[in-house]
Amino acid sequence: MDGNYKSSGQTYDQKTYGHYFGLTPSFLVETKYNNLRPYAKFGFIVALPGATGEQSTSAGTNKAEYSGGIALGYVGAAGLKFGTDKLQFFAELGLTSLSWAPSKVKYTDGSSGQSKEYDLKDETPPSSSTNSARLQQMVPFSNIALNVGVKLEF
Secondary structure, eight states: OEEEEEETTEEEEEEEEEEEEEEOOEEEEEOOBTTEEEEEEEEEEEEEEEEEEEEEETTEEEEEEEEOSOEEEEEEEEEEEEEOSSEEEEEEEEEEEEEEOOSEEEEEOTTTOOEEEEEEESSOOOOOTTOOEEEOOOEEOOEEEEEEEEEEOO
């Protein structure tokens, strides 16, 4: 996600990106009608995500790196396969519903290069200058996708 905004006469460029490694056990329900095979699949996802936010200014690029915790969600798709038993083409519309609450964040100041790491909690930590905790936020990884491909069996 990219964007820019102005505040106090200064323009900021903002970029946020993430990744995850996940396992998606799913059930597949399929039927056959001539050479057409409509199907639906549904299951859940367990993921280990990470995310980075960058804010560029004239003084440098500030960075926030989020980590820790496990994300849980749901997956589903509806699709159609067609072709022979050995060579099939498919098209499916899929949905992933996945949100993540990171447990740590590391902020790096672009002008000084100094960084601080904080634990993220799901309750507001008491205000204190020596406190190393911050309020936890949800990071969305949900998406809708159109997948097309070829399945070849030997």
